[in-house]
Amino acid sequence: MVECDDGNNLDGDGCSADCKVESGYSCTRRTAQGLPDLCVDVVSPTAELHVAKGNLLQVQFSESVVYAFKGNFWEREKDRGKS
Ligand SMILES: [Ca+2]
Numbered sequence: 001m002v003e004c005d006d007g008n009n010l011d012g013d014g015c016s017a018d019c020k021v022e023s024g025y026s027c028t029r030r031t032a033q034g035l036p037d038l039c040v041d042v043v044s045p046t047a048e049l050h051v052a053k054g055n056l057l058q059v060q061f062s063e064s065v066v067y068a069f070k071g072n073f074w075e076r077e078k079d080r081g082k083s
Contacts (some may be wrong), residue, residue, distance in 0.1 A: 003027070007036030014039025024063075 004015035004027040011017050014025035015037060021027050024043035030036065045065055050058040 004029070004037045004039060005031070006039055014041065 002019040003021045004019055006013060006015035006027070009017045011022070014022050015027055016022050021039070024041055025039045026042045027037045027039040030038060046062045048060045050060065052058055
C-alpha cells in the first residue's frame with residue numbers, strides 16, 4: 001500500500017523508496033494539486049552530553065542536525081587571557 005509519494009525513490013527524506021512514511025516524519029498528500037507529497041521531520045533529535053578525558057566536551061545527537069553558534073561563548077583554554 002502506498003502511504004506517500006514524494007516523487008522520488010530515495011530513503012531518508014520522509015517517504016521511503018517503497019512509499020512508506022518513515023519514522024519521525026509526517027507526510028501531507030498533495031495528489032489533488034498535482035504535486036508530490038510533502039514530508040517533514042516532526043520529531044526533534046535528542047542530545048547527550050559527554051565530558052571526556054582532557055575536559056573534552058562532546059555532544060552526541062540521535063540524528064543528523066544542523067547547528068549554528070550564536071554569540072561569543074566559544075572559548076578554548078589556550079585563548080583565555082588574550083585580549
Ligand atoms: Ca523519498
